[in-house]
Amino acid sequence: MAAVRNLPLFLTAMNSAWVVTVVAIIACGLVWRRTYKAAAGPLPPGPTPVPLLGNVRDLVAKELWLVATRWAKQFGDIVYVHVLGQGLVFLNSPEATMALLDKKGSIYGDKPALVMAGELCGCENMVAFTRYGETSKRQRKLLTRAFGIQAIPSYHPLIEAETHSFIRRLVAEPSKYMEHSRRYAGGLTLFVVYGYEATGSNDKFLNLGEECVDILSNRITSGGGIWPVDIFPILKHLPTWAPGSSFKIKAAAWKARMEDFIDQPYHFVKSSLKSGNYAPSFCSMLLEDERNWNPQFEWDLKHTANSMFSASMDTTITLFCQFLLAMVLHPEVLAKAQKEIDSVIGPERLPKLSDRASLPYVEAILNETYRWGVPVPLSLPHRLMEDDVYQGMFIPRGSLVFGNVWAIMRDETLFPNASSFLPERYMEQVEPALAQKRDPRRYVFGFGRRRCPGIHLVESSAWLLITTVLATLDISKAKDEFNKPIEPKVNFSNAVFRQPDRFDCDIRPRSERVLKLLTQAEGVRF
Numbered sequence: 408m409a410a411v412r413n414l415p416l417f418l419t420a421m422n423s424a425w426v427v428t429v430v431a432i433i434a435c436g437l438v439w440r441r442t443y444k445a446a447a448g449p450l451p452p453g454p455t456p457v458p459l460l461g462n463v464r465d466l467v468a469k470e471l472w473l474v475a476t477r478w479a480k481q482f483g484d485i486v487y488v489h490v491l492g493q494g495l496v497f498l499n500s501p502e503a504t505m506a507l508l509d510k511k512g513s514i515y516g517d518k519p520a521l522v523m524a525g526e527l528c529g530c531e532n533m534v535a536f537t538r539y540g541e542t543s544k545r546q547r548k549l550l551t552r553a554f555g556i557q558a559i560p561s562y563h564p565l566i567e568a569e570t571h572s573f574i575r576r577l578v579a580e581p582s583k584y585m586e587h588s589r590r591y592a593g594g595l596t597l598f599v600v601y602g603y604e605a606t607g608s609n610d611k612f613l614n615l616g617e618e619c620v621d622i623l624s625n626r627i628t629s630g631g632g633i634w635p636v637d638i639f640p641i642l643k644h645l646p647t648w649a650p651g652s653s654f655k656i657k658a659a660a661w662k663a664r665m666e667d668f669i670d671q672p673y674h675f676v677k678s679s680l681k682s683g684n685y686a687p688s689f690c691s692m693l694l695e696d697e698r699n700w701n702p703q704f705e706w707d708l709k710h711t712a713n714s715m716f717s718a719s720m721d722t723t724i725t726l727f728c729q730f731l732l733a734m735v736l737h738p739e740v741l742a743k744a745q746k747e748i749d750s751v752i753g754p755e756r757l758p759k760l761s762d763r764a765s766l767p768y769v770e771a772i773l774n775e776t777y778r779w780g781v782p783v784p785l786s787l788p789h790r791l792m793e794d795d796v797y798q799g800m801f802i803p804r805g806s807l808v809f810g811n812v813w814a815i816m817r818d819e820t821l822f823p824n825a826s827s828f829l830p831e832r833y834m835e836q837v838e839p840a841l842a843q844k845r846d847p848r849r850y851v852f853g854f855g856r857r858r859c860p861g862i863h864l865v866e867s868s869a870w871l872l873i874t875t876v877l878a879t880l881d882i883s884k885a886k887d888e889f890n891k892p893i894e895p896k897v898n899f900s901n902a903v904f905r906q907p908d909r910f911d912c913d914i915r916p917r918s919e920r921v922l923k924l925l926t927q928a929e930g931v932r933f
């Protein structure tokens with residue numbers, strides 16, 4: 408997906424003679440490759456490519472998932488396109504995603520090699536960028552120990568505390584809901600990962616973390632993440648005085664900030680551990696046994712820990728904003744959920760994670776928020792490590808494979824009236840096999856060996872977040888000067904996350920009693 412966004416720009420920026428030469432070389436390679444591979448079966452169907460450039464013109468930066476889903480309707484479960492010979496495969500059904508990304512995870516578990524983001528900007532050891540192999544296996548092992556389902560209850564008290572702080576900030580400045588959700592996601596991750604409690608919105612690590620997420624999302628991957636040096640790695644050897652080498656100077660500056668963010672919070676945990684004054688966290692849990700303190704282990708730990716901040720920010724903000732939007736558009740759902748919460752929890756306390764089993768309608772809202780909101784509609788691409796064949800179709804090694812979560816979550820046969828927000832669909836009793844197939848968690852957290860390791864943390868934190876919002880706040884459309892409701896204008900400009908751009912809404916506390924409960928909860932840390 409990343410490749411796609413930058414290519415037209417990239418091509419116009421290059422010297423045209425050079426482009427023609429390069430394209431010709433790639434085309435020869437392609438022709439050879441296709442002839443050679445014809446025996447293995449046809450490529451999966453897809454829109455007709457133009458000679459040499461492939462499907463460059465078919466790919467768009469904005470809401471590519473809509474285009475990919477139109478292809479799914481036209482060509483079926485699996486669609487193949489290519490850009491300058493780089494294959495992109497879209498898997499559009501539960502069956503295709505499970506058969507390939509899950510069941511054949513050992514050959515579909517790689518990630519694309521990005522010279523700029525990885526090697527030059529220092530992100531190559533972030534979990535989401537790590538190539539499949541020994542490093543990624545060691546990182547995943549650490550993540551499973553600290554974020555496996557059995558570890559999550561130890562984070563419950565801090566999830567509750569961060570949720571209450573978030574609601575207090577929302578009450579104080581409702582129009583800044585996006586900033587608050589960013590602060591919530593960052594604060595929760597810093598605490599869970601490093602045991603570091605951010606102080607206010609001008610906190611040093613929060614600021615550094617946000618600066619790095621900004622560098623990553625808005626600079627390194629702003630045009631889609633593919634730079635000329637990713638296509639022609641030889642460019643990395645350009646001296647910094649040479650024309651066209653400014654990317655190297657930028658990369659060096661960004662890398663320095665990334666390294667600060669890898670090192671500084673990690674040193675904080677180590678010195679807190681030495682002083683004996685620390686809050687339990689992902690790092691402290693793994694560092695408590697000093698026998699582990701060898702260079703390899705510490706290197707893995709600090710890079711793994713650092714990956715969590717950027718991985719959790721946009722996903723968490725997107726999920727919250729989708730939930731908020733659903734409540735603005737569906738007052739009947741909000742009212743029904745509040746009725747359930749009031750009857751189960753009553754007016755004397757705030758919700759707790761232990762209330763979960765007693766609130767089936769709230770559970771249905773969370774399910775429907777994942778499904779309707781689809782936070783990462785094309786998931787993140789996996790790189791196929793060996794040639795493969797699926798239903799007689801040949802998938803070349805090196806293809807970037809996307810699970811088209813959007814197409815699955817909008818499949819009318821699985822979800823009648825799929826574009827409507829209807830939590831009731833998750834209240835119906837259905838056969839266990841169908842319930843499993845319709846469970847949005849199977850898709851929205853990615854696939855196979857790269858599936859999101861934060862899922863169990865999100866399951867608790869997102870549930871408490873939406874339940875506490877429902878219990879304490881009224882949400883509705885904003886009003887104009889004539890007191891007429893303003894329809895929220897919804898636009899999705901982010902290329903990877905389906906994060907609604909800021910929209911108008913009205914958020915206010917449900918009652919004086921709620922404000923009192925929130926004040927009482929203040930200062931109760933654990």
Ligand code: HEM
Binds near residue numbers: 534718788855862
């Ligand atoms: C609503 C919240 C979240 C959603 C929807 C989400 C979704 C995803 C998706 C779709 C992927 C790509 C999986 C793939 O390549 O197949 C991913 C990867 C990842 N997520 Fe999450 N995520 C969320 C929150 C979090 C949180 C809170 C953390 C950490 C505390 C986290 C840590 C990661 C990491 C480290 C990866 C990279 C895994 C790898 O490549 O091996 N995520 N997530």
